[in-house]
Amino acid sequence: MPRHYLHISDHTPESFQGLLDLALKLKAELRSGGNAPVLKGKILGMVFQKPSLRTRVSFDVAMRQLGGDALYLSPAEIGLGGRESVADVARVLSRYVSGIMARTFSHQHILDLAQYASVPVINGLSDYNHPCQGLADLLTVLEHKGRVKGLRIVYVGDGFNVATSLWHGCALLGANFVIASPRGYELGAKAVEIGQAPAAATGATIERLNDPRAAVAGADVIYTDTWTSMGQEAEAAIRRQAFDGFQVNAGLMALAKPDAIVLHCLPAHRNEEITDEVMDGPQSVVFDQAENRLHAQKAVLASLMA
Ligand code: CP
Ligand code: NVA
Numbered sequence: 001m002p003r004h005y006l007h008i009s010d011h012t013p014e015s016f017q018g019l020l021d022l023a024l025k026l027k028a029e030l031r032s033g034g035n036a037p038v039l040k041g042k043i044l045g046m047v048f049q050k051p052s053l054r055t056r057v058s059f060d061v062a063m064r065q066l067g068g069d070a071l072y073l074s075p076a077e078i079g080l081g082g083r084e085s086v087a088d089v090a091r092v093l094s095r096y097v098s099g100i101m102a103r104t105f106s107h108q109h110i111l112d113l114a115q116y117a118s119v120p121v122i123n124g125l126s127d128y129n130h131p132c133q134g135l136a137d138l139l140t141v142l143e144h145k146g147r148v149k150g151l152r153i154v155y156v157g158d159g160f161n162v163a164t165s166l167w168h169g170c171a172l173l174g175a176n177f178v179i180a181s182p183r184g185y186e187l188g189a190k191a192v193e194i195g196q197a198p199a200a201a202t203g204a205t206i207e208r209l210n211d212p213r214a215a216v217a218g219a220d221v222i223y224t225d226t227w228t229s230m231g232q233e234a235e236a237a238i239r240r241q242a243f244d245g246f247q248v249n250a251g252l253m254a255l256a257k258p259d260a261i262v263l264h265c266l267p268a269h270r271n272e273e274i275t276d277e278v279m280d281g282p283q284s285v286v287f288d289q290a291e292n293r294l295h296a297q298k299a300v301l302a303s304l305m306a
Pocket of ligand 1: 053
């Protein structure tokens, strides 16, 4: 098991499956009376350079349910790399807390925190990836479909952080990952490449398309995310135009398998990337998925900090 949780691609299929199994176990344990306090006396420092609902609350609740506690450090307080170097923030926080969770713009800041911290670092989203989301996503697929291997998992939208981690998880678990993005917004070559080695071992595949209708044909899972991620707000209008035709709506859903499930990492921009009808419809599992952030992260916390 890696010392930090920075990228899904740092895992082997076995260690990643181990996190999924532990998440399922901790979820069942919570439901049958509460979690054992395996993180008693441990405190997680949570460094945020961007807003959050799910990540902030689920990590805080996860720490408390495992017997520990968490500290929220807002963008204004730390100013990673501004008020103080990232290396010094990592060194100082390591003297106070048992683990650091960070949400940053630059992925290099996540890497620097991990390099200079003497405690485990967890990536709570960067401009490259979102590995906590990817773990919860595949936990949700596993619960609703009974397996991940061999499924056609289709991501419709921006080839950005959420897509990176979903692909890397699919690569480890042997799924057929399909991503449809407008030209200019495709998943980057580096992220694609990093998944190729595990994919060759597990039988996973990747297809990159520009046509969402071709992508969702025969899909078991349809996934979308915002067209304008945090930090890209100035591009919102231009992106709305570029992503025209990439909305997950009833017309697109009709092309997928009838029992396809719909995922969205949230926050959703209703009636932009996904319609109310789909998000609130019978195939949507987005709130199960949001809940699973809690269970998935407990597996990460317990495996790194207990
Ligand atoms: N999905 C997700 O990470 O949500 P937040 O930005 O609210 O944490
Ligand atoms: N791609 C989105 C994900 C939010 C959880 C963003 O980076 O804003």
